[in-house]
Amino acid sequence: MTRGRTVSPTRAAGNTSADAVTDAVLSASRLLVGLSARSIASVDETITMPQFRLLVVLSTRGPLKLTVLAEYLDAKPPSVTRMIDRLVGAGLVDRQTSPVSRREVVLDLTDNGASVVTRVTQRRRREIARIIGRMPERQRAALIDAFEAFRDAGGEPAVDPAGYADWM
Amino acid sequence: MTRGRTVSPTRAAGNTSADAVTDAVLSASRLLVGLSARSIASVDETITMPQFRLLVVLSTRGPLKLTVLAEYLDAKPPSVTRMIDRLVGAGLVDRQTSPVSRREVVLDLTDNGASVVTRVTQRRRREIARIIGRMPERQRAALIDAFEAFRDAGGEPAVDPAGYADWM
DNA sequence: GCCAACTATTGCATTGTGTAACATTTAGTG
DNA sequence: CACTAAATGTTACACAATGCAATAGTTGGC
Numbered sequence: 001m002t003r004g005r006t007v008s009p010t011r012a013a014g015n016t017s018a019d020a021v022t023d024a025v026l027s028a029s030r031l032l033v034g035l036s037a038r039s040i041a042s043v044d045e046t047i048t049m050p051q052f053r054l055l056v057v058l059s060t061r062g063p064l065k066l067t068v069l070a071e072y073l074d075a076k077p078p079s080v081t082r083m084i085d086r087l088v089g090a091g092l093v094d095r096q097t098s099p100v101s102r103r104e105v106v107l108d109l110t111d112n113g114a115s116v117v118t119r120v121t122q123r124r125r126r127e128i129a130r131i132i133g134r135m136p137e138r139q140r141a142a143l144i145d146a147f148e149a150f151r152d153a154g155g156e157p158a159v160d161p162a163g164y165a166d167w168m
Numbered sequence: 169m170t171r172g173r174t175v176s177p178t179r180a181a182g183n184t185s186a187d188a189v190t191d192a193v194l195s196a197s198r199l200l201v202g203l204s205a206r207s208i209a210s211v212d213e214t215i216t217m218p219q220f221r222l223l224v225v226l227s228t229r230g231p232l233k234l235t236v237l238a239e240y241l242d243a244k245p246p247s248v249t250r251m252i253d254r255l256v257g258a259g260l261v262d263r264q265t266s267p268v269s270r271r272e273v274v275l276d277l278t279d280n281g282a283s284v285v286t287r288v289t290q291r292r293r294r295e296i297a298r299i300i301g302r303m304p305e306r307q308r309a310a311l312i313d314a315f316e317a318f319r320d321a322g323g324e325p326a327v328d329p330a331g332y333a334d335w336m
Numbered sequence: 337g338c339c340a341a342c343t344a345t346t347g348c349a350t351t352g353t354g355t356a357a358c359a360t361t362t363a364g365t366g
Numbered sequence: 367c368a369c370t371a372a373a374t375g376t377t378a379c380a381c382a383a384t385g386c387a388a389t390a391g392t393t394g395g396c
Contacts, residue, residue, distance in 0.1 A: 024315035103232035134321040147192035153302040
């Protein structure tokens, strides 16, 4: 009994524009994920993607207590406790008991941690700029418009009240 | 010494269109990743994203031996061995000693595994179609064009010779 | 003042990941 | 043909990320 072999599952029977969009976004995602990983590695080989994402959240949101940080990361507190353990060990995050409540802790970037975020971000931005530079001029504006439309249609807040670029 | 607090790191000083593109693609990625995760969960709560990705590779490429599968997944053989252990245990993958060489194994989807891929893919496509349906008509074509241009500028092969939609 | 709720941590389990060491099998070479 | 080298997959060990359950300490309400 031989199962039919499709060239690509998303291009199988019932092909709609959903497939083309999926492939397009997925390709772009692959590209950016790889690019981000390389940007991180170029600054510090030992920092993982989840760790960098945590640093970015602290960078954008400022000092946070653990439960709030966990919410932003969409993770559970135990996970975050352990990640923080490692990042404190690496000298990238500072953990202090809250001055207002002794059961809370306040997490913040160290200068070192802030520096990592800055350098990785700059690196990534440079790489992306290089790619955009190779795109046809006409496409550049269209790219942003189209994807913002997609994002809006998908239900993600058009503008995050607090600034929201912390995916990785 | 107070570190400056930027609203969004990618929008910090030196703001270029790279930032807008990054945010746009990252938002779209977030959207699709979440959507994919939900599509997988709706079919089988126990299947993880890396596992599903492996299933998709087997679905698109057909039976593979372990080292080749590992290459497609950009992973090392030991990782794949263990993932396969679990997927064989779950009845989604079939592992056979190769008929041509007794040191090779041939991995392939079981009917059950193929069914999972089909159902998750359909589900995901349906969800994406719903989102696209909410987009302004004019944007739909622009979306695909723009992202293909971005992907091409990023160096990813414009058309994968063997069909290449196995990101997750 | 005591009990309930909150906050973070620790214990335990699972998955994914990698490097190094290993066993088995195949291929090549003299 | 015999022996060695390469290929192939697995196992051993280590570590990051993740979650649930249990726990310790703290705070707040009544």
